[in-house]
Amino acid sequence: MELVTYADSEMMMIELAQRLAGELRQALQSSDRASLAVPGGTTPGPIFDSLCAADLDWHRVSVLLTDERWVPEESPRSNTRLLRQRLLTGKAASARYLPLHAPTETPEEGILPLAEAIAEVLPLTVCLLGMGEDMHVASIFPGADRLEEALTAETILVPMRAPGAPEPRVTLSAAVLSRAISRHLVIVGPAKREALDRARSLPPEEAPVAAVLKGAVVHWAES
Numbered sequence: 001m002e003l004v005t006y007a008d009s010e011m012m013m014i015e016l017a018q019r020l021a022g023e024l025r026q027a028l029q030s031s032d033r034a035s036l037a038v039p040g041g042t043t044p045g046p047i048f049d050s051l052c053a054a055d056l057d058w059h060r061v062s063v064l065l066t067d068e069r070w071v072p073e074e075s076p077r078s079n080t081r082l083l084r085q086r087l088l089t090g091k092a093a094s095a096r097y098l099p100l101h102a103p104t105e106t107p108e109e110g111i112l113p114l115a116e117a118i119a120e121v122l123p124l125t126v127c128l129l130g131m132g133e134d135m136h137v138a139s140i141f142p143g144a145d146r147l148e149e150a151l152t153a154e155t156i157l158v159p160m161r162a163p164g165a166p167e168p169r170v171t172l173s174a175a176v177l178s179r180a181i182s183r184h185l186v187i188v189g190p191a192k193r194e195a196l197d198r199a200r201s202l203p204p205e206e207a208p209v210a211a212v213l214k215g216a217v218v219h220w221a222e223s
């Protein structure tokens with residue numbers, strides 16, 4: 001992996017948005033379509049605010065989440081809601097959105113058609129990832145019920161229940177995430193930097209992020 005450090009997170013978010021847009025633009029020069037997977041959580045909002053204004057053929061881009069909490073879109077915990085408010089707006093409003101949530105009670109009941117639609121845009125052209133201090137990536141948590149499947153199976157989408165996650169989740173598998181043509185991990189603060197350093201010498205069962213680090217670019221700002 002490559003580590004890029006920034007003087008402050010505000011600059012990092014702007015530069016990273018430009019880089020992601022540049023990679024998508026370049027991919028669209030040689031392909032009809034490109035795909036972009038992004039995380040939810042609290043970190044990527046400012047990246048979305050810049051990226052949604054990028055000048056590119058958004059109607060040829062499929063956008064999806066790396067993982068979603070199984071909650072209705074009206075919930076403040078919904079990553080879809082974050083995406084609609086801050087990424088799928090402005091110029092990016094014409095992107096094709098591939099949902100990771102369906103109105104069923106459990107993810108098991110709803111994910112099959114979602115996974116079939118995602119299969120059509122693989123491998124991902126560009127994948128942005130976040131990471132938790134517990135070294136989870138997307139919703140692949142240490143101690144989760146289907147951790148092994150998410151780390152080793154060829155499945156596209158895996159339902160997940162984890163001790164640290166208040167509701168069921170659905171996540172792209174490590175197989176899908178690690179095959180993205182371009183992979184970026186964005187983290188802020190000393191605690192996440194320490195977690196990243198720890199993860200580099202741990203097996204993915206203990207530090208799931210380790211499964212996607214090879215060939216990735218990590219972007220870090222102290223604050």
Ligand SMILES: O=C(O)[C@H](O)[C@@H](O)[C@H](O)[C@H](O)COP(=O)(O)O
Nearest residue numbers: 039040041042043130131132138
């Ligand atoms: O839905 C989510 O929570 C995410 O996609 C998740 O993988 C996130 O990237 C990390 O938990 C970091 O979250 P923060 O950015 O909030 O620290």
